[in-house]
Amino acid sequence: MQYFDYAASCPLDEEAAKAYVKASAEFYGNASSLHDIGDKARQLLEHCRGEFAQLLWAPKDGIYFTSGGSEGNFLAIQALLSASPKEGKHIVTGMAEHSSVANTMKLLKKSGYDITFLPLQPDGKINLSEFQSALRDDTVLVSIQHGNPEIGTIQPIKEMAALCRHNGILVHSDCVQTFGKADMSTISPMVDSLTISGHKFYGPKGIGVTYINPSLTWKPFYPGTTHESGFRPGTVNVPAVAAMSVAAKRAVEQQRIQAEHFFHVREAFIQSLSPAESAFIIYNSDLPSTVGMRLKGLEGQFVMLECNRRGFAISTGSACSAHLQTPSKTMTAMGITGKEAKEFIRISFGRETTEEDVIQLGETLVKIANQY
Template sequence: MIYLDHAATTPISENAVNTWIKANDSFFANTSSLHEPGEVANQLLTTCQRQLATLLDCQSDEIYFTSGGTESNHLALESLYLANKHKGNHVITSSIEHPSVHSFFHQLEEKGVEVTYLPVDHHGLIDIEEVKKATRNDTFLASIQHVNAEIGTIQPLAQLGDWFKERAIIFHSDCVQSFGKIPINTPAFSVDAISISSHKIYGPKGVGAVFLSNKVNWSKIRPLTSHQQGFRPGTLNIPGIASFTQASVDIHEQLEDRRIQAWSLREGFISAIAPLGDKLRIEGHPLKSNQLPWIIGISIKGIQGQYMMLSLDRHNICISTGSACQSEEFDASSAMNSIYLSEQDRLRFFRISFGKHTTKQDLSLTATKILEISKE
């Protein structure tokens, strides 16, 4: 099998599995318990917070663990909204956010909050001038993703963060697709909160985290919650957290070397399908500074994305027609609706997303099959 759907999820690494087993055997106690096993488990939790904080250049008490990226987005945004809603009635996000972010902002609209959904250009990039135009005196919260899961476009977080910081607007970013692939420096990006996830970086499913700056106010979503300073209720999943942390540390080793290798694989694959000529369209941004190499959005004139996915699946090659969170719905995702003008164009889209075990041979064979299928 050739697995090319890493933007949806990654296989857990051997190192992460071994860490989970060790933590499950030796650190199984509740971190809130006052006995010695509870204290030992709490010490491991503190170590994990400190290690993640080092990777994000923040303080260890600014790290909160969750069940994954979706919950991280919900908890971060809702806790920030509740504490700061008195400051205004306008919030900003983009038209291509993850469904979990759009879901939250749709709920705010039902409460009477005004929401601006920023447009993107045909490369999926937000224009900073559009952000400036959208900002109002009563804008108090913004959430803009770092990397789009379907086409890999990287948004200019530092520019956006500086703009929002100057105006005391709280800034959250969904960094699920960028964490472990792009260095994330929370002070340099001027972000107040970010969301990350374990299963995108060879860690276990069901674990994620939020960076939430000590400089901003946030409120408990559920009263009487005691765990993690009241950010999230429930006994902490210490084995999962330890495994996630190990995966995070591992993936940040030789980060630049892996990025260079990924660009080489990407360029080789695109060259291999170049014979498709004018029928081929590669989505995303043409500049390396604005594009994640591991994600390749593609459309081929005359071929539906779902047909390409099913045809490759018969050859044991796994790809996607977009975000896995949308895969059971027939409607196009928000990113596709923002980039493509017609439904026909949206239906052509499919995504190749590779990972650390993907080889040149894997992509070469995939390219060959794509060319063959396109001629059928």
Template sequence: MIYLDSAATSPMRKEALDAYIEAATSAFGNTQSLHDAGSTAADYVASCRQMWARFLNGREEGIYFTANASEGNQLTIRSLLRGRPPEFKDIVTTKLEHASVLTTMHELEKEGYRIHYIPVNIFGVIDIQAFEQTVSHETALVVMQLVNSEMGAIQPVKACANYAKQYDVPIHCDIVQGFGKIPLNVTELGVTSVVCSAHKIGGPKGVGIVYINPSIHWESVYEGTTHQHGFRAGTVDVPAIVAATIAAKYALADQPEAFQQALLLQKFVLENLPLNVQLVGRQSMKSPFILGLIMPHVEGQWMMLECNRHQIAISTGTACKIGFGEAMSAMSAIGYESDEARKFVRISFNQHTTVEEVEAFLKVVKQSLYENKIKATL
């Protein structure tokens, strides 16, 4: 199958698979156990923390491992809020965030927080002036994704973080679709915390990576939790963490070349798109790894199934929202009507995606357009 859905998940790298097997064999102990088997496992995790600290330009005591990035978002947001003064009830975010963030926002609103959604333009980029008018000394937290999952829009996170610092407001950033893909320096972003996902970069599913600046106060969500300094309860999955770390190492090594390949693929798509097929977002303001497209003639679900019939995997939006109008909220936020939003499809690349594979997708789109035109004349 031609796989053009890497924003949903990516195939595991061989190096990550090998690392998983080696760690499962050599470090099967519980990191909390005091015997040698436990100490060996703990040493593996400590080494992984050191490596992730280097990857993210942070301090190793700020690295935590979760079951996935969704859990990482939820735990980080709530941990940071619990560390803020209780009278601070304003949260600033956008409607383009991942489902795990939007769900948490809905929950927090019921708990008495005031959620301020900053508007975005037709390209999916926030209104920085509206952001600056909203953030104040009473803001508890800013939550902003770096790269949008549907269209790849890149937010001006660095500028927002610099502004928030004037009021000592922490900012949490989901960098799942950015880490290992686009040029990225977490220290330069100036954010308080970030979340990464292993399976987006060739690692195993079931591992999220969180970094919280150790100089920032946070409090545990679950009282009495002892694992990972109280950040998350439960025995850590040592082999999966090792595999995730090795995947990240190779993803960062491959990143410059993979980015150039993604730029080439994006350019090829845009130069060969059939007339009336519309790119969502602006080429200069997005990640080349993700392309959101509006079909002029059929719903995205139909196009996805038609591609699948030709053994080509694409999507109709973020996999975490399937069954819940996956792209509808994002498309609505940037100004698309529901009829247009239903015609949305997404293709996304990894380091192995080729021009020939993208060309096969375009061929199916062109054929469906042709057949639709013929039917319209009958």
């Protein structure tokens, strides 16, 4: 089986796996315990916190370890709402946000918040003028993902954040798809919170990082929580943090080389579709590792299952919505509805993806197109 679903999850990096085993065996104490064994684990945890501060271009005292992107998004949004410098009940977000953000917005709406959901333009990006027009005097929060998980477009977070800062509005950005693939140095200083998830850059599953601007005074969502300065309950998974740190450093160090690799295999993949070029629609992407596309007239789930039967693992969009059998949120946000929205499939590349691999996948998709 050839794997083309790296946007959903990556295999664990070999060096990260070694770090996990070593930390599990040698730093097994609870980092909150006051004895020496616990302190040893705490020192490793704080060392990793400092490393992520450097990788994210953010202050160390704003770094919190979580169970991943979904929990991080939920807790970051709650933290910012508790720290808002002004009164208001209006939030601006995107129509194509990850389910962890979309579902949080549904919950907040039940609590009395007014939510504005912004659509995407045909190029997969939010219109800046429309974004600016959506901001109101009672807007207290904006939550916009940095990178789209289905087609790979990157939103103009820096420009959006500048508009928000001018109006006293706090900004959260889901950076799960972009850490290790895009420059974070211009994003972190502009937003009030962001999230990343370890398994998206070859770290372990069930571990992530949330950054909260340390100048904000936020309230814990779970009363009485002591772990991670009250940000979340539960003993910190120190071995997973250590492994994630190793994977994160490697991802950042290899970012430029990997981008060139992804550009190369993406071009080879698109070229391999040329025998049936008119059957495919390929969407704009700023992340060359992600290809969002449609095969005209065929449901994405059918194409995915046909590819799986022939030895290729692809997806129909975000893994957190894969079993819902609903149209792609990105397609809907771009104004593509009905049967066409359900045609969507996603191909995503990783370090191990070769030119030969993508050509074989392309040839398989062409055969499916010609057959059906």
